[in-house]
Amino acid sequence: xGHISExxxxxxxxxxxxxxxxxxxxxxxxxxxxxxxxxxxxxxxxCDMERDDANMAVADAACRYIAPARYDDEIxxxxxxxxxxxxxxxxxxxxxxxxxxxxxxxxxxxxxxVRKDGKTCSIPEPYFALLSKPQ
Amino acid sequence: xGHISExxxxxxxxxxxxxxxxxxxxxxxxxxxxxxxxxxxxxxxxCDMERDDANMAVADAACRYIAPARYDDEIxxxxxxxxxxxxxxxxxxxxxxxxxxxxxxxxxxxxxxVRKDGKTCSIPEPYFALLSKPQ
Amino acid sequence: xGHISExxxxxxxxxxxxxxxxxxxxxxxxxxxxxxxxxxxxxxxxCDMERDDANMAVADAACRYIAPARYDDEIxxxxxxxxxxxxxxxxxxxxxxxxxxxxxxxxxxxxxxVRKDGKTCSIPEPYFALLSKPQ
Amino acid sequence: xGHISExxxxxxxxxxxxxxxxxxxxxxxxxxxxxxxxxxxxxxxxCDMERDDANMAVADAACRYIAPARYDDEIxxxxxxxxxxxxxxxxxxxxxxxxxxxxxxxxxxxxxxVRKDGKTCSIPEPYFALLSKPQ
Numbered sequence: 416x417g418h419i420s421e422x423x424x425x426x427x428x429x430x431x432x433x434x435x436x437x438x439x440x441x442x443x444x445x446x447x448x449x450x451x452x453x454x455x456x457x458x459x460x461x462c463d464m465e466r467d468d469a470n471m472a473v474a475d476a477a478c479r480y481i482a483p484a485r486y487d488d489e490i491x492x493x494x495x496x497x498x499x500x501x502x503x504x505x506x507x508x509x510x511x512x513x514x515x516x517x518x519x520x521x522x523x524x525x526x527x528x529v530r531k532d533g534k535t536c537s538i539p540e541p542y543f544a545l546l547s548k549p550q
Numbered sequence: 551x552g553h554i555s556e557x558x559x560x561x562x563x564x565x566x567x568x569x570x571x572x573x574x575x576x577x578x579x580x581x582x583x584x585x586x587x588x589x590x591x592x593x594x595x596x597c598d599m600e601r602d603d604a605n606m607a608v609a610d611a612a613c614r615y616i617a618p619a620r621y622d623d624e625i626x627x628x629x630x631x632x633x634x635x636x637x638x639x640x641x642x643x644x645x646x647x648x649x650x651x652x653x654x655x656x657x658x659x660x661x662x663x664v665r666k667d668g669k670t671c672s673i674p675e676p677y678f679a680l681l682s683k684p685q
Numbered sequence: 686x687g688h689i690s691e692x693x694x695x696x697x698x699x700x701x702x703x704x705x706x707x708x709x710x711x712x713x714x715x716x717x718x719x720x721x722x723x724x725x726x727x728x729x730x731x732c733d734m735e736r737d738d739a740n741m742a743v744a745d746a747a748c749r750y751i752a753p754a755r756y757d758d759e760i761x762x763x764x765x766x767x768x769x770x771x772x773x774x775x776x777x778x779x780x781x782x783x784x785x786x787x788x789x790x791x792x793x794x795x796x797x798x799v800r801k802d803g804k805t806c807s808i809p810e811p812y813f814a815l816l817s818k819p820q
Numbered sequence: 821x822g823h824i825s826e827x828x829x830x831x832x833x834x835x836x837x838x839x840x841x842x843x844x845x846x847x848x849x850x851x852x853x854x855x856x857x858x859x860x861x862x863x864x865x866x867c868d869m870e871r872d873d874a875n876m877a878v879a880d881a882a883c884r885y886i887a888p889a890r891y892d893d894e895i896x897x898x899x900x901x902x903x904x905x906x907x908x909x910x911x912x913x914x915x916x917x918x919x920x921x922x923x924x925x926x927x928x929x930x931x932x933x934v935r936k937d938g939k940t941c942s943i944p945e946p947y948f949a950l951l952s953k954p955q
Binding site for chain 3: 433434441447473476479480
């Protein structure tokens with residue numbers, strides 16, 4: 416579980432609010448962008464996992480905001496897995512300003528695997544193996 | 551086609567941007583809120599139409615911006631049908647400040663009906679009848 | 686601090702994702718809508734507080750997801766204050782399906798008051814008095 | 821006015837809706853991302869232009885949707901200037917699937933320059949020169 420994926424992108428104007436900084440809910444979108452890249456880093460596309468009828472539904476999400484992000488800042492999201500078993504995955508995120516290195520926020524999301532019918536299920540084998548293999 | 555539905559809501563902080571006013575893409579979300587209410591006004595829920603495998607996919611969308619909307623303003627969206635046939639619906643929208651009456655924007659969306667498999671289809675009969683009945 | 690404000694609105698199509706349910710980050714937007722109404726319930730408009738150079742910046746946000754919300758569901762957000770002092774406010778939210786009463790999510794946001802220049806400050810007196818007065 | 825900027829990014833899960841494809845309003849966000857890059861391509865950062873009290877407010881926006889975009893698709897936005905004078909800029913966009921080359925949408929936005937006080941103004945000289953210089 417030592418993998419850390421790195422994702423970089425620029426803050427969109429759409430993501431700012433009238434306070435002049437990024438609106439707080441958008442950090443959770445950035446975590447999702449980080450998760451998508453994390454899955455690629457360990458060897459699969461999350462959309463394939465969904466096609467195999469296993470969705471990582473969010474059960475818990477949290478973010479601690481440390482410093483504001485602004486329009487056109489380059490953002491670096493570092494994503495890792497904090498806990499993993501057949502039924503639960505906890506991702507941890509550090510979100511920083513890529514140019515200055517300043518930490519902007521830290522987050523965490525907990526996911527359960529559910530099928531399209533809403534029933535919970537185990538993480539299907541190939542994905543579980545990829546998520547749990549050591550670095 | 552003389553129906554006009556009226557929808558009222560307040561501008562969310564999330565909808566503003568660093569210019570201090572509502573971000574331009576959000577007017578298209580407001581048009582969608584107007585369309586949902588329009589369908590109810592003529593007698594059906596759009597989600598039932600989707601359940602009957604007919605989605606109103608957007609083929610064209612346009613908006614003319616006249617004056618800015620701000621956080622917590624009460625918005626009034628007036629939605630009507632401009633053109634309708636078995637394969638195409640054109641909705642027209644006027645978006646105004648409910649308190650002052652000032653016109654903020656005017657928009658238009660053109661929709662084709664598609665099935666879940668992406669194939670175009672006719673608007674199913676009960677919905678077409680409701681959409682086309684006179685006031 | 687026994688006030689509870691109630692906010693009702695319908696799920697927008699824009700708020701759903703390809704899983705067919707509301708995307709998880711949007712619950713934080715709903716909490717913001719709840720906060721805006723809470724301030725009105727106790728007697729002020731949040732935009733006036735901002736005009737007086739006091740912004741409730743988010744320091745922490747969390748949500749526990751219990752059941753999914755779907756397009757056009759009527760949502761009820763109940764907002765209350767959990768903790769309050771001159772420098773910190775903690776809001777608590779319960780988000781439920783207004784028709785069925787089912788609890789969908791519970792959330793919490795912690796705010797510090799900052800001026801436009803980014804410096805932290807105390808909650809200005811008239812607002813603090815309104816936020817802290819008993820029911 | 822022969823410049824064309826190219827912007828690439830992947831579709832976010834947040835950008836999809838319950839139809840399984842990208843929600844129509846998000847294409848206007850992508851156009852904004854294209855505009856930001858266009859400005860860099862000709863030699864300035866749009867945030868500097870805003871700091872000089874000149875905002876490109878949107879007066880008109882339109883999009884024609886040709887084929888759907890899906891989660892994790894790589895998107896290519898090609899941005900160019902269609903018309904330019906001291907008071908009006910028209911950007912044109914072609915949005916395609918970067919992997920297949922398929923055209924997904926074509927858009928257009930018209931901007932007027934406004935100061936923070938909302939008054940219209942001319943595009944300040946250094947920016948106008950950069951926007952109007954031949955390739």
